[in-house]
Amino acid sequence: MTIFQYILLGFLVVCAISVSFSKNLLNSILIYMSYSLVMSLIWVCLESPDLAITEAAVGAGVTSILFFATLKKIHGIQIEKTEKEGEDHE
């Protein structure tokens, strides 16, 4: 069990660092989402299932959906557009 926890903690650190180093905002949100999921697993390991349920529902679910909605509003998701334009030019 402790080895499993160490793997999860390592994953947490990797996620936290790669959120700030990712250049694509969409990728950052996805990594943040996985950070929350790993965090909820750690809460289960620490024997606090109440927090685990809340973290999974709020952190991984609703917050990232709100981030997606905001990104769409500020036109932050532009992958499809640039790909299409690239195809047109070629």
Added chain:
Amino acid sequence: MSKPKPQKEYEKTGAFHFFRWLSGCKDPYVGEVEMKPQKEEVVPESTILERMNERQMIRDKVYDAENNKGLVIFHRIYVASAILFCIALVGLLLYTVSYLPRTGNPSNPDNNEVAERYIESGLQETGAMNIVSGMILTYRAFDTFGETNVLFIATCCVMILLMVDDSILKKQEEKNDRRFEPKNDAILQGTAFVLCPIIFIFGIYVILNGHLSPGGGFSGGAILGAGLILYVCAFGFKKTQQFFNEHIYKVAKITALCMYGLIGTYFYITGANGIENHIPLGIPGHILSSGIILPINICVGLEVACTMYAFYALFRRGGL
């Protein structure tokens, strides 16, 4: 026997305004508060080119490394000092952490008589199998009431900032019906068709079993809200409005908050003055037990579910 008042006099009373608001006849915001969607800014191409030219000129002048040796030195010192500062900060924080007591040590300051009381007599005094639920909804019910109010005020603020007038919203929808929703995605709709009922039932289960098993009002409400968001994503706002529109939202949210306030007030007054309250605790382990925890859990769950859905709908489209 009281005489019925004439219509004109009745319209001046508070009761008339209250029932008019309750039935959704008149929105106090419409016509009073500015509710228009943001205009898209159009910038002519010549100004963009001009700005880019200016920016390039400034960049060439300022970052001219050959003629500006001070800048190069400053940049090097800047990078070095930034790295040094980061290392110093990390070292300082780690040094402080090493002074904290070890987790699980019996002589830690967090192992005091408060936690002991919660663990030893929590089941007896609150009747809840789940000590966390019993703690936050009876011993610390006042704090939780404040948190619920924070959620309420947050949605009110988001509504004031992002709500768009209904008539404008309808016009936009006529122009482009599916503007704010994803296209009729067969995979998404199939998944939502299977998952939504399960998510709703799980959310209700978590809320109703808050005093018996892990979970409670906040987690269950968040699950319910997430289920509603999934339903909206798959089937669009029109289908959701058939069972969850602005009117139902308002009534559910305000009823839940008022119910919590009433139950809580009774509980605080009797508790603070040492009066015996008449809420039966029941047998621990049964679904109808543990006094005020079950109704308060339902209220908090409704409040949180409404808040989550309202945040999404307002961010997405500017209306419920």
